[in-house]
Amino acid sequence: MNIKGDDSMKLGLKDRFSIVKGLLYLILGICCVYLIVTGRYLNYIAPRYELLLGISSVALILGGLATVIWAPSRYYKHNWRSIVPIIIPVVLLIVPPVLVPTTSVQGAARINDDTNNFDFTNDAIGEVITVNSESKEPGISKDKKEIVLNSDNFYQTIVKVGSNVDQYKDYTVYMTGYVNRDDNTLKSNEFTISRMAMSCCIADVAPIGMTAYKPDGDSLANEQWVSIEGKVSTRDFHGRQQPYVEITKIKSAEPILGYVYP
Known part of the structure; x- marks a missing residue:
């Protein structure tokens, strides 16, 4: 040996x-x-x-x-x-599906982003339009008293409206998001129109949106994607004024894959 x-x-x-x-x-x-x-x-x-x-x-x-x-x-x-x-x-x-996410993953490459149709004046489907450049930062038109949310301004505009809610009362708001009922303070026919927000990385991902009310809101499926038109109202929330959208028009929307960022 x-x-x-x-x-x-x-x-x-x-x-x-x-x-x-x-x-x-x-x-x-x-x-x-x-x-x-x-x-x-x-x-x-x-x-x-x-x-x-x-x-x-x-x-x-x-x-x-x-x-x-x-x-x-x-x-x-x-x-x-x-x-x-x-x-x-x-x-x-x-190992899939982490490297190759399915379409349900919120952070996948954006599709249908900012192309949902906010034209409620014609039929229920209408022509798909792109949100024009006027709705970019900060997403608020004081002349028209309109708030148009898209992926570029979603987070910042919601924070701005929430910080100055009285200033934007009665503004018309247009937004697309999914129906979210995770907030246990929501009442009957209330829900949040949300997008997933990422500040740093996947560990801090959380939904952000605006509380909304529709007379038959409970009929909407949770996590259903919708485009809405509504009026900004206010309500008392633990001693402070909170923005509150009273929906006037609503229709189904294509999911927007992708996070929104601060």
Whole structure:
């Protein structure tokens, strides 16, 4: 039995732990690049962090290659459990449906964004129109006394209206969102017209919207997407005035996939 020969063979091999660790870093970096190229990173982080994600991707790829290339040519005793924190994000990003979200994922690339029809003057379907540039930031026209919400101004405009509710009373509001009844303070025929908002990353995703009332509002299915026209009213909510939309017209809308941001 040639023990010395076996030892010499081992010394001629790369450290397996270093190679595995380097490959995992490399795969994770490639996954991040894929998310950036396809735009699917928007499922996980806000757009303003795209550059940071890109820098991290390059660092992971270079670090992984360096770890493999310069792996020591001998075996060391390692704790293999230490690579679990690298394996977890790799698995989450590679295994469907996390990397390839279904259409129900709110953060997928936006479709039908700002193209829902707010023209309630004709038939129930009408021609699909694009919200014009006048409805961009901040989404409020004082001349027309109108508030038109879209993905670009949804978060900021709702915060602005909520902070100055008396100023916008009786304004006509147009918005598209899904019926949300998670608020346990809602009364009969009340619901919130919501979109999912992301401040930083997927960990802080939460719905934001405006409370609305419709005489037969309870007949609407929860999470049903609707476009509405209504009047901004106010009501007392724990000692302060809260904006409140009295719906005058409503119809079904196509879901808008994508988060709204501060």
